[in-house]
Amino acid sequence: MKTIAINGSPRKGWNTHILVEEALKGAASKGSDTELVNLYDLNFKGCISCFECKRRGGKSFGRCAAGDDLKPVLDRIHTCDALIIGSPIYISEVTAAVRALFERLTFQYITYSKDRKTFFTRRVPTALIYTMNISEPAIESMGxxxxxxxxxxRFNQIIGPAKTLVSTETWQTTDYSKYEMTMFDGEARKKRRxxxxxxxxxxxxxxxAGLV
Known part of the structure; x- marks a missing residue:
């Protein structure tokens, strides 16, 4: 069995990266082979809407045709048994790199057929991990x-059953006094960490562990 984890944060060794690695350790504890991909190490773009993944008789039918650093990762995800994707929340969204991954990963499998079939014929359990600055009660109130x-x-529909973990009020820096961040109590955040x-x-x- 193979589990692939995607760290969608540009900050290695911080909140998202740590939680993704912990999830990967959980999969390994159940006997899965594991791989960690740091998304910001790769040079790639989001979907370019070339539609080659939907061209009948085309060499990329059902698969992304773009030949960049993300392509081999998509190929490995195509055959993996479990998937972990982690992202911090920046400006109310996942990081740009994770959004680009989401476009490329899912659009290649989507068809516009009347029966709404997809090109992905397996079911791969997925863990979605988010780290963010707001408090847990604000998750609902802020949408x-x-x-x-x-x-x-979307993952349930296209890739497989997905579960979500959210880590809130994360520690953003070791020294809040260096930045214009007076709305936060750096010591309180450190204690929470x-x-x-x-x-x-x-x-x-x-x-x-539950993915395996």
């Missing part, structure tokens, strides 16, 4: 619950 449900539903974030790590581990 994030609907956004997370959108991604979960020490006391609450380990619980999120445990949840991520369990989420990854």
């Amino acid at each position: 994030y619950a609907e956004k997370f449900k959108f991604y979960e539903d 020490e006391e609450i974030f380990p619980q999120d790590k445990r949840k991520a581990f369990e989420l990854g």
